[in-house]
Amino acid sequence: MSQTNAAFSLVKTRAEVPLTIEVTAVNEHGEPEQKFIACERPLTVYLNWRPIVTLMTLGAKAESLALGYLKNQGFISDVTQLQSVIVDWDTNSAAIVTSEQITDLDEKLSEKTVTTGCGQGTVYGGLMQGIDDIHLPKQTLKQSTLYQLLKNISAYNETYKHAGAVHGCGLCHNDTITAFVEDVGRHNAVDTLAGDMWLSGEPGGDKIFYTTGRLTSEMVIKVAKMGIPVLLSRSGVTQMGLELAQKLGITMIARAKGRHFLVYNGAENLQFDVNQ
Template identity: 45%
Template structure:
């Protein structure tokens, strides 16, 4: 029985991928699905902020989440409108507060995220001030989550070359977003949480990609205390997670995982011997492209 998500990928959406002809390793003709990339330009009120490469779904959530994670939307900001023009590929977020981030936009730091992720210098000031909530992660929840997520129909399975991020609560995945850049997938979830006033204290964040500094920063900025990935770590990602008190779990496949930060939150309530190993060679289609 499949889990009922509040929001999940739609691999049958023909605007998100396309069929391309080629040949395989034997020289035979093949047809394969590849994900689309579109340029989306984001404005905050009258100011152009950034142009992002994205698959094009949920531009409103991507825009709000990006602004939230870049500390351009404040906790007490009131969003008065989100306007999206499909022909121009432009999204405009409007707020009651007058905004001017000309100086801030000059201080970009390019991250290791694919599709050229960026963060702004003053984001780290907010990062340092955040105190993550107390939380628990039962290993039974972790095993249930990885199994449910890895069997969910997605563009990741359909076409590869894409990142997936999932917002979870206990053993239930709630919202699953995908994009060509892991930072975009995170921002869509941050946008969904913002517009729906979702509390972060009891949430778990799952990503298919590496646990980089950017992933840690964005998770902390969202106020989520636990970050999980089936992939590996970077040294700076681990350092920042320890500094913030974030539980950081990687290489989560089958019964196996490694925790490099925040292990005190983990409740070992299930014997790993009772968990099925991920079948050998069961690497998901396109995983090489995203890891």
């Protein structure tokens, strides 16, 4: 168990579990092959000893995942009031204790929505809380920087390369990846990065958020709450995701792989400086 380097006192574990296991599969020739598969385990998140949700997760950085989830859902908002974040894989639990006054918890828990995508997630009414007050800075991105970033990202996705069946999300500054997380659901990966940013007080205005998953309404809202103005994906977009990106002023770039990409919103923020 360790103390964070934050200015406030917070007890925070660093519980670790294997991310992949080796199994035997039989190929199309009837021959056995040793393969690695991604792990998936339940993690029940407790807030002041009250169960909030059970997330299906790979298990990497579970403390940050639990914090980012509660922050993004609007259950907690004051990082200085956090007292402890304890993950126990023997009981598959993450217990967050805060001295922050938690209001309308019953109401938030009653407004539950199951999200789209693999590793189904659950969101509550608090996810939409405060989005009208979000004002994101403009960030100009060069086409050449985007190409270099996509090239650099190819060095990540370690679990995916090893075993498949996971999504990855990255926090980027220009063409540098400053943090990268993989999980069985894209929503878990973004919540984990959100938790890390929240604890460290890292600003998002100069960042690009990369994901291997679809750009849904949930992804757009969470990235906006992180203060990040550019959202980049190798996958597609949904109608509600695009509408929210337009409302919030997020530059939305999708289908980005190799030298191909599509800017669905914010094309005026991209400098086309590469001769095709």
